[in-house]
Amino acid sequence: MKKFILTLLLALVSTVGAMAQTKFYESCRNNPEFETVYIGKAMLRMVNSSKLHVQGMNLNTVVDKLESIQVITTEKKKPAKQLKEAAYTEFSPATQYEIMMEANDNDDTTTIFYKKLKNNSNEYVLINSSNDFHETTVIILTGSITPEDLKNLKRL
């Protein structure tokens, strides 16, 4: 019976590889007002193999642990407001997301949320909105990156 359950699980796992997109991304990807980008593990594996340095930081160790990157952005007034509201509803302490960081600078707001998922996986959500430029960007990172990994990012 155990073998049966195990093989059944294996069969299921092999067919659900593509179901890695979050519900929020799924709801946004068909909205023509938003630009969306999904980068999967296959693509990230290639990024990892070359040296990845951003603003003097070596991100190789972090990229290695990433499962996916999802970006939703818009630069139009009404959709920007709509995306901002939807993001703050979806990602909030009420939905088990912990606020890691919040920054306000004039009309520019940035919030980073964190949620621990199953299987040692974590989800980080960055929401940036600028009222001046009518721009909202939501970046969702999933993977086994821990808050300690972020602390340990070394400057080159």
Next chain:
Amino acid sequence: MKKLIFTLLILFSSLVASAAAFDSVFSKFKKIDGAEYVKVPGLLVRLSASKFTQVDSLPMDIKITGIRVLEVPKSAGSKFDKAIEDAGKNCELMLETTDNGEKAIIWVEPKGNKSYNKMIIYSADDRSLVELSGKFCPK
């Protein structure tokens, strides 16, 4: 014994479903009116694309052994989109981007842990589907 055969069948069917994911899309939509379908024969690919093993700045070893291209008319749009989305669920999503209602998606079909044997590129803008078969190994 029955249980073993049954579980093996389930496992095998899931693998077959993955391998044939886009085959059904090609075979179904190439027959519709106005569709354009091109399959580049293996020999021709070997002659022309065998030297093509690298793409600038993409750290991947590429060996292409087959190319299929399908473009369907606007009238087949929503059905084609649905078939593509369903087939894509059986592959690994590599990259997806949407902008102003235009959509481009790249899937890969894994072969083992470190390489892929198919790369499928879909452009919703002109409803075209390109399948590259071969070996794609990230360096």
